Amino acid sequence: MKEIMAIIRPKKVSKTKDVLDKLGYPAFTAVSVMGRGKQRGIAGEVNCELPADILARSGGMRYIPKRLISLTVHDDDVDLIVKAIIKVNQTGQIGDGRVFVSPVDNVVRVRTNEEGDQAIA
Numbered sequence: 717m718k719e720i721m722a723i724i725r726p727k728k729v730s731k732t733k734d735v736l737d738k739l740g741y742p743a744f745t746a747v748s749v750m751g752r753g754k755q756r757g758i759a760g761e762v763n764c765e766l767p768a769d770i771l772a773r774s775g776g777m778r779y780i781p782k783r784l785i786s787l788t789v790h791d792d793d794v795d796l797i798v799k800a801i802i803k804v805n806q807t808g809q810i811g812d813g814r815v816f817v818s819p820v821d822n823v824v825r826v827r828t829n830e831e832g833d834q835a836i837a
Contacts, residue, residue, distance in 0.1 A: 717820040717836065718794050721786045723749065724805045724813040729783050731804045736787070739800055744787035750779035753811065780811065788820055788836050 724732060729746060736744060789797050798815055806812055823835040 717788055717823060717833065718791060719786060719788050719818045719820050720794065720797055720801070721784060721816045721818070722801050722805070722813060723751065723782050723784050723815075724801070725807075725811065726781055726783050728805045729785070732785065732801060735800045735804050736797070739793075739796060741787055741789060741793070741797065744785050747784045747786075749782050749784045751782055752779055782813065788823055790833060790836070 722732070726748075733742075733744075736742065787797070794817060798817065801815055822831060824831050825835040
């Protein structure tokens with residue numbers, strides 16, 4: 717099992733949810749997060765006008781609103797899920813996000829005590 721965490725644009729969550737649902741992974745966790753990449757923030761990511769003098773002084777915004785989605789998948793599905801997330805979220809512009817894949821030792825479904833693959837099925 718692997719955990720896939722993706723940091724994506726807020727406006728891409730709905731399309732990402734739809735593609736994950738079609739691939740058989742309708743359950744995931746989404747959290748509003750703030751961050752920035754090497755470019756130190758892009759003003760175009762937010763839905764408000766910023767005065768030019770503020771942008772000139774700061775060189776950009778400190779943090780940009782993003783969404784962090786997390787889901788646990790079977791090892792055999794990792795490449796499919798990662799490629800689907802990238803396809804939906806890739807615009808070719810700075811700020812498209814990142815995808816992280818980490819091993820998961822175990823999962824336990826609280827309601828039934830099922831473990832491992834049965835807990836994510």
